[in-house]
Amino acid sequence: MLEIVGLAVSFGAAPALRGVGLRVAAGEAVSVLGANGAGKTTLLRAIMRRLPLDAGAIRIAGEDCGRLTTAQIVRRGVALCPEGRQLFQAMTVEDNLLLGAYGSPSRIARARLETVLGRVPWLRARLRQLAGSFSGGEQQMVAICRSLMGAPRLLLLDEPSSGLSPVAIAQIREMLQTVRHEDGMTMLLVEQNVALATALTTRCTVLNRGTVAFEGATASMADAGDLAEAYLGGAPS
Ligand code: ATP
Numbered sequence: 001m002l003e004i005v006g007l008a009v010s011f012g013a014a015p016a017l018r019g020v021g022l023r024v025a026a027g028e029a030v031s032v033l034g035a036n037g038a039g040k041t042t043l044l045r046a047i048m049r050r051l052p053l054d055a056g057a058i059r060i061a062g063e064d065c066g067r068l069t070t071a072q073i074v075r076r077g078v079a080l081c082p083e084g085r086q087l088f089q090a091m092t093v094e095d096n097l098l099l100g101a102y103g104s105p106s107r108i109a110r111a112r113l114e115t116v117l118g119r120v121p122w123l124r125a126r127l128r129q130l131a132g133s134f135s136g137g138e139q140q141m142v143a144i145c146r147s148l149m150g151a152p153r154l155l156l157l158d159e160p161s162s163g164l165s166p167v168a169i170a171q172i173r174e175m176l177q178t179v180r181h182e183d184g185m186t187m188l189l190v191e192q193n194v195a196l197a198t199a200l201t202t203r204c205t206v207l208n209r210g211t212v213a214f215e216g217a218t219a220s221m222a223d224a225g226d227l228a229e230a231y232l233g234g235a236p237s
Pocket of ligand 1 (some may be wrong): 016
């Protein structure tokens with residue numbers, strides 16, 4: 001579904017990614033781990049064509065995406081749930097969700113809303129509330145639901161556990177496990193939380209200062225104290 005080869009991205013003279021390769025098969029979930037500044041968000045922004053590539057290739061379902069726009073990437077079935085959730089705080093939850101189906105006929109958007117509400121039933125009674133009135137964990141749920149409103153075939157998630165309590169992270173984990181196993185969603189999960197990455201993905205890529213430092217079983221990271229110390233800034237919790 002997603003193949004990245006020799007990817008290089010820089011900001012001015014400063015390289016952010018160098019020679020990064022990655023594959024995610026259809027129906028697979030892969031995580032990208034790494035400390036702050038390792039290049040994880042840059043990788044997702046490059047996939048969405050929000051950044052110019054210095055070198056390398058990004059292929060989605062076999063198609064070279066080098067010349068596509070962000071809108072065309074979205075139309076190919078890729079959705080990004082961004083870091084920090086990025087909800088419109090002064091809009092209702094319902095309107096935030098419907099924005100995820102922007103451009104689709106309203107009949108289809110409504111049908112997708114019903115599907116999403118089937119996944120998160122408690123949201124139905126709170127659709128008219130402002131997104132800004134929701135807790136961080138609730139907002140993260142809404143942000144994930146908004147990405148699902150486009151009916152993606154590849155879901156990119158940027159640190160969904162960021163800033164959340166253990167209870168909220170457990171709820172996010174359960175929701176994503178359902179989306180993964182019942183809907184068969186292909187996922188690329190950027191995380192610093194090794195426990196969440198292990199629960200959701202079988203394979204991981206560890207980035208360190210813009211290069212691939214490790215590729216292997218996500219579960220092996222939980223036991224790899226040295227790796228975690230070197231690349232994640234401490235032993236996994
Ligand atoms: P975090 O976990 O803190 O979000 P990250 O792994 O997602 O970190 P990136 O945000 O991809 O890291 O940043 C990778 C490198 O690129 C960092 O050195 C960062 O300072 C730099 N960088 C990111 N965005 C920009 C930008 N818009 N302009 C200049 N440098 C940037």
